[in-house]
Amino acid sequence: MPRRPTEKLLEVAKSGTRRQRFSSGSTRRALIAAGEELFTAQGYAGTSLDAVVARAEVTKGALYHHFSGKQALFESVFESVEERAKVRILEALRTDTDPFDRARHGLRAFLEEVRDPAYSRVVVQQGPAVLGWERFREREEASAFGIVLEAVRGVLESSLTELDDAMVETFSRIFFGAMTSAGESVSQAEDQALAAARVESAIGFILTGLATLSEQGLHVPDPYDLARADGPEAQPE
Amino acid sequence: MPRRPTEKLLEVAKSGTRRQRFSSGSTRRALIAAGEELFTAQGYAGTSLDAVVARAEVTKGALYHHFSGKQALFESVFESVEERAKVRILEALRTDTDPFDRARHGLRAFLEEVRDPAYSRVVVQQGPAVLGWERFREREEASAFGIVLEAVRGVLESSLTELDDAMVETFSRIFFGAMTSAGESVSQAEDQALAAARVESAIGFILTGLATLSEQGLHVPDPYDLARADGPEAQPE
DNA sequence: GGGAGTACGTACTGGCGGTATGACAGTGCC
DNA sequence: GGCACTGTCATACCGCCAGTACGTACTCCC
Numbered sequence: 257m258p259r260r261p262t263e264k265l266l267e268v269a270k271s272g273t274r275r276q277r278f279s280s281g282s283t284r285r286a287l288i289a290a291g292e293e294l295f296t297a298q299g300y301a302g303t304s305l306d307a308v309v310a311r312a313e314v315t316k317g318a319l320y321h322h323f324s325g326k327q328a329l330f331e332s333v334f335e336s337v338e339e340r341a342k343v344r345i346l347e348a349l350r351t352d353t354d355p356f357d358r359a360r361h362g363l364r365a366f367l368e369e370v371r372d373p374a375y376s377r378v379v380v381q382q383g384p385a386v387l388g389w390e391r392f393r394e395r396e397e398a399s400a401f402g403i404v405l406e407a408v409r410g411v412l413e414s415s416l417t418e419l420d421d422a423m424v425e426t427f428s429r430i431f432f433g434a435m436t437s438a439g440e441s442v443s444q445a446e447d448q449a450l451a452a453a454r455v456e457s458a459i460g461f462i463l464t465g466l467a468t469l470s471e472q473g474l475h476v477p478d479p480y481d482l483a484r485a486d487g488p489e490a491q492p493e
Numbered sequence: 494m495p496r497r498p499t500e501k502l503l504e505v506a507k508s509g510t511r512r513q514r515f516s517s518g519s520t521r522r523a524l525i526a527a528g529e530e531l532f533t534a535q536g537y538a539g540t541s542l543d544a545v546v547a548r549a550e551v552t553k554g555a556l557y558h559h560f561s562g563k564q565a566l567f568e569s570v571f572e573s574v575e576e577r578a579k580v581r582i583l584e585a586l587r588t589d590t591d592p593f594d595r596a597r598h599g600l601r602a603f604l605e606e607v608r609d610p611a612y613s614r615v616v617v618q619q620g621p622a623v624l625g626w627e628r629f630r631e632r633e634e635a636s637a638f639g640i641v642l643e644a645v646r647g648v649l650e651s652s653l654t655e656l657d658d659a660m661v662e663t664f665s666r667i668f669f670g671a672m673t674s675a676g677e678s679v680s681q682a683e684d685q686a687l688a689a690a691r692v693e694s695a696i697g698f699i700l701t702g703l704a705t706l707s708e709q710g711l712h713v714p715d716p717y718d719l720a721r722a723d724g725p726e727a728q729p730e
Numbered sequence: 731g732g733g734a735g736t737a738c739g740t741a742c743t744g745g746c747g748g749t750a751t752g753a754c755a756g757t758g759c760c
Numbered sequence: 761g762g763c764a765c766t767g768t769c770a771t772a773c774c775g776c777c778a779g780t781a782c783g784t785a786c787t788c789c790c
Contacts, residue, residue, distance in 0.1 A: 301538065306776090315739050320778095320780085381622055437673065458663050554769050
């Protein structure tokens with residue numbers, strides 16, 4: 257929240273009205289930082305580009321030099337926030353090798369991350385609507401969802417070996433949605449630590465159930481059978 | 494600058510193209526219907542109120558007479574779409590009494606519903622961003638999430654009797670998020686029926702796991718213990 | 731030293747959400 | 761049957777804001 261006055265900006269400010277154009281990267285970073293703050297605090301629609309450039313202490317000319325428009329700026333902010341989260345989560349489970357440990361610690365780290373207002377608002381809430389679901393999904397694929405996919409694959413393959421990729425992806429989508437939704441409710445809770453513990457407890461229990469079933473030799477029902485079993489009257493539309 | 498009106502207004506009035514103002518409800522419904530179509534096809538930000546009133550064959554005056562603004566119109570569209578979905582889902586499990594049947598058939602009906610573009614775009618994708626997460630959550634509480642809550646409560650209480658309300662809510666949030674996310678990916682899949690069958694299979698397996706665990710006398714770990722176990726260094730922020 | 735390229739700054743435009751105000755058809759009252 | 765009143769619109773206008781056009785300072789390179 258307290259803005260850092262970023263070295264040369266002050267020099268320029270006092271030296272003259274015009275911002276000098278040494279490192280182009282610092283301007284870009286200032287715009288992304290300003291965008292993150294404002295998009296987080298006021299949402300995408302509630303943030304004007306004039307406000308962004310004012311906070312970054314540049315002008316619209318600079319913004320449109322670095323980004324093709326508002327949406328592109330948002331996308332860069334989105335990527336920045338996601339990358340930060342990804343690094344922190346991967347760091348949290350860097351030393352784990354057991355699939356269940358990785359899943360458990362990854363879940364815990366994710367629940368920490370989703371409590372960051374920037375991640376919650378920019379990625380979870382605004383992301384799908386601003387980028388469109390498809391583009392959002394592509395971006396997530398390389399980031400948080402990708403981590404979940406690997407964790408789920410690890411857990412399932414350590415027990416339910418017969419699952420194909422599509423089914424692993426389905427399970428991952430399910431867990432990812434569960435974590436996102438639950439995480440969002442954690443970030444809104446009055447006692448966040450307790451809410452997070454509830455989520456960890458519930459998801460942990462679910463994972464235990466999966467492991468137990470597979471120990472008993474049960475397997476996931478074949479979706480092809482399901483689709484045929486009561487799909488005859490389904491309209492082909 | 495005072496207005497200089499009146500000439501063209503008379504023309505319009507005599508020409509008969511002007512919508513008469515008997516039933517106010519029909520105008521309102523026309524606006525909601527037009528809004529649903531456009532919000533579904535082009536999103537909230539991509540839809541101008543001029544486009545909405547043009548499609549509804551009224552003017553902005555009529556829109557602002559019935560709604561306080563664009564957001565309020567969206568909210569009415571949102572409610573309308575949700576109510577329709579809720580009715581259909583409840584209808585689908587009207588005759589079921591067994592908790593597992595209700596859960597299974599409810600899931601199936603929900604997966605049908607989320608494939609409706611209006612539900613997918615207006616409720617799932619745009620809803621949280623436009624209404625804000627908190628308001629979105631309130632609205633959902635009385636609708637789809639409420640149904641899930643009842644279904645999950647039924648399943649859990651039939652087996653895991655010691656769960657308190659907060660834990661039931663946590664499980665519900667988890668399943669609701671799972672269903673929403675999975676449903677969204679179903680609606681994007683090339684073979685929707687197969688994707689839906691995969692989701693049903695996976696979630697059904699998870700439910701079976703929960704039931705099996707409780708038969709073995711295992712119970713959900715107490716979140717209070719978890720919170721204390723590794724919560725001491727959590728920053729109070 | 732001048733032309734090309736970079737990194738901006740400034741002024742303007744068009745579209746769109748929102749508002750102010752008027753028009754007009756019932757409806758009840760006398 | 762006239763008249764006030766209210767509910768239901770219609771029209772013109774305003775301000776904000778994303779995006780554009782164009783100018784400009786500074787650097788690099790030949």
